[in-house]
Amino acid sequence: MIKQSIIENVLEAALSNGGDFSEVFIEDKYVNRLELQSGKIEKSISGRDFGIGIRIFSGLQSIYTYTTDFSEEGLLRAAKRAAHAIKNGTNGTIHPLRKEMVLPIHQIGQMPKNVEHARKVAVMRKANEIARNYDERIRQVGLRYIDEEQHVLIANSEGKFVEDTRVHSRLSIQATASDGLEMQTGFYGPGAHAGFEFIENLNLEHYAGEAARIAITMLGADECPSGKFPVIIDNEFGGVIFHEACGHGLEATSVAKNNSVFANRIGEKVAPDIVTYIDDGTLPNEWGSLNIDDEGEKTRKNVLIENGILKGYLIDKFNARRMNAEATGSSRRESYRFNPTSRMTNTYIAPGTSTPEEIIASTENGLYAKYMGGGSVNPATGDYNFAVSEAYLVKNGKIDRPVRGATLIGNGAKTLQLVDKVGNNLAHGAGMCGSISGSLPVNVGQPMIRISEITVGGTKGE
Amino acid sequence: MQITEFQEELLSKAIDAGFQEAEVYYERSESFQCMIFEGEIDSYETSEEGGLGLRGLYNGKMGYAYTEKIDEDSIPFLIKSAKANADVLDEDDGSDIFGGSKDYPNHTFFSEELANIQITEKIELIKSIEKKVLAYDPRIVSLNYCVLQDFSGDRILANSKGLSLKEKKNGIVIFISAVVKDGEEMKTGSFIKLTRDFGSLEADKIAKEAAEEALSYLGEQSIPTRRYPIIMRHDAAASLLATFTPIFSAENTQKDQSLLKGKVGKKVASDIFTLLDDPFHPDAVAGSNFDGEGVATKTRSIVSNGTLETLLHNRKTAKIDGVETTGHAHKTSYKSTLTIAPLNMFIAPGEKSQDDLIASLDNGVLITNLAGLHSGTNTISGDFSVAATGFHIKDGKISSPVKQMTIAGNFFDLINDIEEIGSDLHFRPGGYGSPSLRVKELSVTVD
Structure with missing residues (x-):
């Protein structure tokens, strides 16, 4: 993308005022986005993102600059502008660059760039038809297709020089149902670190059908009551609750500065024995997977909590310094515009032994969250909130009736202690996670779990 | 390559390649950011960036493409991609490139x-x-x-109809x-x-x-879960307003995605509720002299004393509804297609101070912060159920912070249930403003 000799000069210029580490991240990304609404392709845009991020460490100070000016003068000017932040240092050392080969774990079948729009549109039309035909009360179907082909080159003063290509494909389906009085929506958004083969092989009957079914189910649903109940959260995207409630608190971003309830607690019991929590960026072709992270480190399987014991954190190169620990292949950024930091990839609760039927049958009075919406967390306090997109009341061990407008609130560390059932049906769901280094594709996953008590906020009152 | 040169070359090559009309939108910006931790600079960031989008009418349909790599090679990429994107659209949706407004306001957004x-x-x-x-x-x-x-930063919008705007x-x-x-x-x-x-x-x-x-927020207490009269502090009210902004978009009413469809001229909110969009408000930093299509902007009232005066339009939705554009075509950046958004929308302030509003409640809740707005709100139905932070108001005074709460209600009901509007208008970054509001009641669940 840019000549090696220029990269070497930039790495050197970055350390010209001192500092002990410099890094160049070059990104060249092609994007296609298509939208179908009211049965028609209404939006289609393509583009090329291109820019360079330069990073310098000087002890516990991190300096970052980025530019879209790819000329040698432009890059050297950016490097010097960043170096300017360091004073009274001596020249840092640059090791000769050694080209590393990336072993691709995630095979890409069809590069989206080589696939005509017409084939992408055909899939969208089919999904639209399935959702519309589900029920006559489906009034609107919105489809978003996106593919991204991101080429990165990462080089640093320690001699690293590595290139990689990441391909992401996703189809999001939103169905709106109306009975003339009210409107409800259902959503499903499968995605993968894969090419067009992923989109073409999608089971559209399932995904588009589910989006429509959720909207229709919620249309007839009662308002959700408020109070404290046992809550059963189904597998797949249900894992978003632990992503927010404890995943963010295990990122070095919060841990390094003691701004997390999980800081300084390695080896302590933070959850019941049945809870094992893992972040694994190597799962083949999963939405949150990568061959290498955005610092050029190989991704890996990081066990965060094992049988209830806190085992590790997600750590990037910079926070590793403050924490006196090793980086875990977890450093990510949305683009060259972001200083990378520790983030999740595919995070999930490992499967247990209970069957979903057993879990529901053993719940006398509670809430069953079949599909979760999004949520957020305050990482310092661990207070979280979630919307439930499809919920049911559970009565005497049976699923009773659907309810809408359920919101779950609580504290991550406390909720983690209250997990009392872990199912055997692990599955992963795709989502976007927003934090300080931008918006990233991540998977959340879990088998069906039960939490003995969560505060449920509803519209109906107690 | 100089940007004006590049723009001219791109426009002329696009016309040569068969585009009937074309527009180039360019943005450039610089930034500096620093984060302090325990007296030291923890992170120091600078940037210099630019990018450009091509929008052009090809066989009657609007094609889009953008690039951040501005060099000779990008021209064929932009033209080829924009053509393919126009081709795939189902029909001529009535959009075209704008020749320009007669006059433009001349406010400055740069110090x-x-x-x-x-x-x-x-x-x-x-x-x-x-x-x-x-x-x-x-x-x-x-x-x-x-x-x-x-x-x-600066931006340039230039098109083949001779319009060239800068800011x-x-x-x-x-x-x-x-x-x-x-x-x-x-x-x-x-x-x-x-x-x-x-x-x-x-x-x-x-x-x-x-x-x-x-x-x-220290010293939190639990209070019973029930419906309470609410004071929504200005910042919480502004973030709720920002979340429900899509209901005012004509694009959404035309697609059956907003319940305000057919409500122009009708009562949609409490008599004391007036909603304005002022791109030049002195207390706000957001704003612009022209919108995403190059239409001159002006101050407008969206809701006046509870009556919906207008929806937010761009030229395409205005044509469909048979009205004039309100200058709300929105381009988030050169990377995005045109959507609709206000420039700087806010609820007009009333007379009373925040303390007066608090003093008017015997047993209520003051909401100061909302979380989970991206997931706990449904802009189509208006329903919301979101996490909230705030205080218990007892006998006209703040008595204690409340444990984590959720508040639930419906935005369309809420704007009808506004009983009192404070004088404390505040803008949040991003261009939405509100004073504190007293709302009849909302359902409050306490952890």
């Missing part, structure tokens, strides 16, 4: 004074804020964010979040301000405000 402030002065300011917050009270344990960011803007943001601890209880409180007036950023005042906000 020379701010542009001349040295980086060292900015670093000193943010360092001194951190120091003052930490010294304010022993219960303040750290600042999990202590950030200063400034930006400046410059800059601004500076301070964001602080303080972590407070008392025994086992841990809370955070934050402060954010976006301004073009560097002199208005007084370290003592900012530190005091951030510290007191965080400390005020």
Whole structure:
């Protein structure tokens, strides 16, 4: 993308005022986005993102600059502008660059760039038809297709020089149902670190059908009551609750500065024995997977909590310094515009032994969250909130009736202690996670779990 | 390659390649950001970036493409991609490239004074804020964010119909979040301000405000779960308004995605509710002299004393509804297609102070912050059920912070249930403003 000799000069210029580490991240990304609404392709845009991020460490100070000016003068000017932040240092050392080969774990079948729009549109039309035909009360179907082909080159003063290509494909389906009085929506958004083969092989009957079914189910649903109940959260995207409630608190971003309830607690019991929590960026072709992270480190399987014991954190190169620990292949950024930091990839609760039927049958009075919406967390306090997109009341061990407008609130560390059932049906769901280094594709996953008590906020009152 | 040269070449090559009309939208910006942790610069960031989007009418349909790599090779890429994107659209949707408004407002969104402030002065300011917050009270344990960011940029919109518009803007943001601890209880409180007036950023005042906000949440109590009369503080009210903005978009009413369809001229809110969009409001930093299509902007009233006066339109939706565009075509950046958004929308302030509003409740809740707005709200139905932070009001006074809550209701009901509007209009960064509101009641669930 840019000549090696220029990269070497930039790495050197970055350390010209001192500092002990410099890094160049070059990104060249092609994007296609298509939208179908009211049965028609209404939006289609393509583009090329291109820019360079330069990073310098000087002890516990991190300096970052980025530019879209790819000329040698432009890059050297950016490097010097960043170096300017360091004073009274001596020249840092640059090791000769050694080209590393990336072993691709995630095979890409069809590069989206080589696939005509017409084939992408055909899939969208089919999904639209399935959702519309589900029920006559489906009034609107919105489809978003996106593919991204991101080429990165990462080089640093320690001699690293590595290139990689990441391909992401996703189809999001939103169905709106109306009975003339009210409107409800259902959503499903499968995605993968894969090419067009992923989109073409999608089971559209399932995904588009589910989006429509959720909207229709919620249309007839009662308002959700408020109070404290046992809550059963189904597998797949249900894992978003632990992503927010404890995943963010295990990122070095919060841990390094003691701004997390999980800081300084390695080896302590933070959850019941049945809870094992893992972040694994190597799962083949999963939405949150990568061959290498955005610092050029190989991704890996990081066990965060094992049988209830806190085992590790997600750590990037910079926070590793403050924490006196090793980086875990977890450093990510949305683009060259972001200083990378520790983030999740595919995070999930490992499967247990209970069957979903057993879990529901053993719940006398509670809430069953079949599909979760999004949520957020305050990482310092661990207070979280979630919307439930499809919920049911559970009565005497049976699923009773659907309810809408359920919101779950609580504290991550406390909720983690209250997990009392872990199912055997692990599955992963795709989502976007927003934090300080931008918006990233991540998977959340879990088998069906039960939490003995969560505060449920509803519209109906107690 | 010079940008004006590149723009001209791209426009002429696009016309040669068969586009009937074309537009180039260019943005360039620079920024500086620094984050302080325990007296030291923890992170220091600068940037210089630019990108450009091509929008063109090809066989009657609008094709889009963008690039951040501005070089000779990008021209064929942009033209080929924009053509393919036009081809795939189902039909001519009636959009075209705009020839220009007769007159344009001439407000400035750029402060020379701010542009001349040295980086060292900015670093000193943010360092001194951190120091003052930490010294304010022993219960303040750290600042999990202590950030200063400034930006400046310009944009050019030029098209084959001879329109060429330019605008410059800059601004500076301070964001602080303080972590407070008392025994086992841990809370955070934050402060954010976006301004073009560097002199208005007084370290003592900012530190005091951030510290007191965080400390005020210590000593939380639970209150019974039920419906309560609500005071929605200005910042919480503005974020709720921002979330429900899509209901005012004509694009959404035309697609059956907004319940305001067919409501223009009708009563949709309480008599005291007036909603304005003022791209030039002196207290807001957002704004512009022209919209995403190049249409001149102006101050408009969206809802006037409860009656919906207009929806937000771009030229395409206006044509469909048989009205004039309101100048609300929106381009988030050169990377995006045109959508609809307000420039700087806010609820018009009333007479009473926040304290007066609080004094008017015997047993109510003051909501100061909402979380989970991206997931707990349904802009189609208007339903919301979101996490909230706030205080219990008893006998006209704040009695204690309340444990984590959720509040639930419906936005369309809420704007009808506004009983009193405060005088404390505040804008949040990003261009939405509100005074504090007294709302009849909402369902409150307490942890």
